[in-house]
Amino acid sequence: MKNFVRIGGVILTLVMVMAAGQCFAQSASDLKINEVLVINDSNFVDSYGERNGWIEIFNSAYNSVDIGGMYLTDDPSNPKKYWIPKGDPITKIAPRHYILFYANNNPTRGIQYLNFHLKENGYLALYESNGRTLIDEIKLGDQKSDISYGRLSDGGNEWGFLEKTTPGANNYTGVKVTAGEKFVLLDPYGIGMAVIAMSVVFLALILLYLIFKHTKGLYTLDMKTLFRKKDPAVIAAPVSREEISGEVNAAIAMALHMYVGALHDHEETVLTIKRVARTYSPWSSKIYGLRNVPR
Amino acid sequence: MEHHGSFLSFVRDHLGQFFTYTAFANMTFGHIIMICVGLFFIYLAISKEYEPLLLIPIGFGILVGNIAFTPGFQIGIYETGSVLNYLYFGVLQGVYPPLIFLGIGAMTDFSSLISNPKLLLIGAAAQFGIFGAYAIALLLGFSPAESGAIAIIGGADGPTAIFLSSKLAPELLGAIAISAYSYMALVPVIQPPIMKLFTTSKERLIRMKPPRSVSKTEKAMFPIIGMLLTTFIVPSGLPLLGMLFFGNLLKESGVTKRLADTAKGPMIDIVTILIGLTVGASTQATTFITTKSVGIFALGAASFIIATAAGVLFVKFFNLFLKEGNKINPLIGNAGVSAVPDSARVSQFVGLEYDKTNHLLMHAMGPNVAGVIGSAVAAGILLGFLA
Missing domain, CATH: 2.60.40.1260 (Lamin Tail domain)
Known part of the structure; x- marks a missing residue:
């Protein structure tokens, strides 16, 4: 297997080098x-x-x-x-x-x-x-x-x-018609544009719709169980996957949020300043101060 | 004494000259109108809380842009080398809109769309407003590129409108951006009457199935598949769609929280400030107050109305093919016009007017975010055909 991968790597490198040889520098x-x-x-x-x-x-x-x-x-x-x-x-x-x-x-x-x-x-x-x-x-x-x-x-x-010599300028010296002007000559009322463009918009979104409608199951596939050899001695009970709606999920999330929120006790907004017995703190340390000259 | 007299005349002359430099001397009626518009925007933002994050920068930008000055001192937004001109570069070159889309992607939850992907189609249907407005603009005599830039207002997406108009009709950018953001701010006023007009009382009471839960894998796959699919079809939408889905992947991958937080927090805030201020300042009365601007505002309103109606009517049509129990409440059809999340909020409020327990917000977010994708795709098509 290792040899196979190595040979594949060598071939790929060769192909890339050959392709690079065919490339032009900087277009x-x-x-x-x-x-x-x-x-x-x-x-x-x-x-x-x-x-x-x-x-x-x-x-x-x-x-x-x-x-x-x-x-x-x-x-x-x-x-x-x-x-x-x-x-x-x-x-x-x-x-x-x-x-x-x-x-x-x-x-x-x-x-x-x-x-x-x-x-x-x-x-x-x-x-x-x-x-x-x-x-x-x-x-x-x-x-x-x-x-x-x-x-x-x-x-x-x-x-x-050429009709005119054009050193350092466009070779075509006739009247230039833009793409839009050409289009409107063929479609003066915009009906063609509406039909074509709406078809394309629909096509793009219909394809997206079809993909997500029909590939829903793919995302929940468990690859490990799919390719695992089945042991005939063990007959697994069918596991039913119940679809949970977004509303149920929202309710569970809300319940969890409330539960976790309840773990934090809301103190009264009173600030207490209390002198601690141990006065030393790294923040007040003279050893680690910024003004010390490093040795 | 003679010296005294010459000093006074010196002061008088220079004061006179100084006065010619002041805004009082250069002010026109147009500047006053625009300052009033700016003040009105600020009033709407503070008092009515209509899109304050946008209307405050834009409103103040309008004030900044309409202080009449003597040209030639590199002050104005259109003067090459001025500070405002440098900031405006990001608008003109279409730099800001994709960055905003990155932030939008990082803050958008597509799970309502993934759980009920048929809502995507509502987002597509609402884009009809864009092409309806395009046809009307052509009839009114706008050039094809101008018509395309104006029509995108119907997409109800400020960054998309700015991006497209900077490419197709940069001279109309100010009017288009102001129009788009004004109508987006007025979504709660414009949409409800149209929604009520096209729906029956029975339809407004439709209860939709609660959305299923969406796995983490699905959420992470959505931006990848979405980007590949939409940009393979419309590569010209890549700057917007690429950034939108990239931002969403930062959010949904779960391992780039810091990047997602930056994209949806400080970065989008900075870009919003810059885009709002400069777009507002670009409405200098001397270039802004034209008959074309009036036409743009009228067409913007038309495209918003068409888009809302198209979204609602499409849901009604779609319901003909859906079984009882799977039907969609047509009050979420309006949300297909992007304007995230205001139009979804409108669905919720209008829905609650008829049934106090029928919450449509989650359902409306589906077409709402689909509208963002749809309008970016539509912008890509217009760019591909008309640029």
Whole structure:
């Protein structure tokens, strides 16, 4: 039995280690290559006043993700082509926000400047800090001048040429309709909402009702007697479990309370100060006083 | 002499400037109305003892929020960086309501519900008020998100109303919270006529079976099963339901008495003070007195009435399927609207009016706590559909 438990423990540990190996650090998997501009003739100007191809990475998570330490590359055979320096505040991407990288093949200009140019029909990938785990990749086809290629909605799966270039902003630039507005278009009088929502409320509470209606007996099961081998020689008399109502319990509790309460005699509220014969008390001790210097 | 004259003009100018900073100079008619409302709340709390733990902080908060000041000194609740603004953060970000739910969970005894689980359904039926008010709000031209936030007033649960409106319509939060707490305080006035209207004298005399005793295991299992089941169905209700059931497990596990005592004692008191004061202060006349606020109060009343009627009528309907002896007194139907424990108390008082020996309080506590679960589930659904 002991061996069995030990083998089980080893297997469990192995599974956990393997699973951990598959995990991305700090939700790196939430980072997406979101938008790319390859041919920048008269479009976005960087802080050096130059026009370069640029890459927008989007953090699709609802927590901040640090892109520092990860790799960007345009070469499938060299995943570690550009290492994004760690520890800089700008590499920490806020929830649902973006970071831009400029592909000008001049990394001396800052950590957002890459050591490669973007090319038509080229390749672009983002790798985890181990340089092996691929986070996201895109094969760039033919490109158009000053028109960016990106996900049609931030973090979405569909790619295409965007109507507007949106570096560091939402890719979707049309009118946004909220979930509520969509819902009310289909259900202008709220009848659908009432039916759906009441059904869900009822479903939740009916399930709770059914569980507690039918599992009442489970809580009073005595597991020890259930699995104990019955001795045919001993025929136990059936024990009747009488259900005691809450009112009876309340009456018993009240009786007990009154009985216990009666044990305490209520003295008259008279305070008597009486000098005790023995004057010594630890409270007045000079030996244990706080002002003694510890030796 | 010239110096004397310049000194007087200096004093006069500065006194004049000082006067422009005082509330007298900045006061509007709206501020006066709101101060009267605050005073009325305090009067109701002290004199009538209507929900004093809530109405005193809210009433005083209304006074605090309606002292007219010159903007720009980081005084007002809506001014970034002011102390009140920091305290209001807990309301805006929905921090306080789940903490209150933790305390409610730690002080709620679900045994009446466990002993008679069919009472859960009454708690579900009373949520109809929410969706009735949602439909009316849409008809009145409120946006879907606003309608959802307003409708939750019918859940008669202050923390739930604050939580949902902070997510769906933060600009209406003050009006919704004030409306919800006002109607909760007025439960003993609003509910009895509706209960009497929809019940016959024979129905009001129905005696219910005494609840069976509930084992410790059952009580400890209830929050675990309840949490898993309700949040699997409505994950958006997790902040409220998770904390409610967690608080209840602290109580019922029997081994975390200290934590349960803190949750239901000092912690809920502190959060109640903060939520009450800041919600009250958020009713600054300049942002509060609008036609929308009037609409919210009207809709709040409508949703309360619908919810009470739905609870009572559902019991009558349910009784059609129950055997004689198992029938439920429809006077406990009103308790499905949460407002713990006031609506259950109303059931008891109305019941005693017709039969001096028919005590409905224990039975009414079942739908009452079910209403808390039901309104949190309903809030989760509204959040899921409309956010």
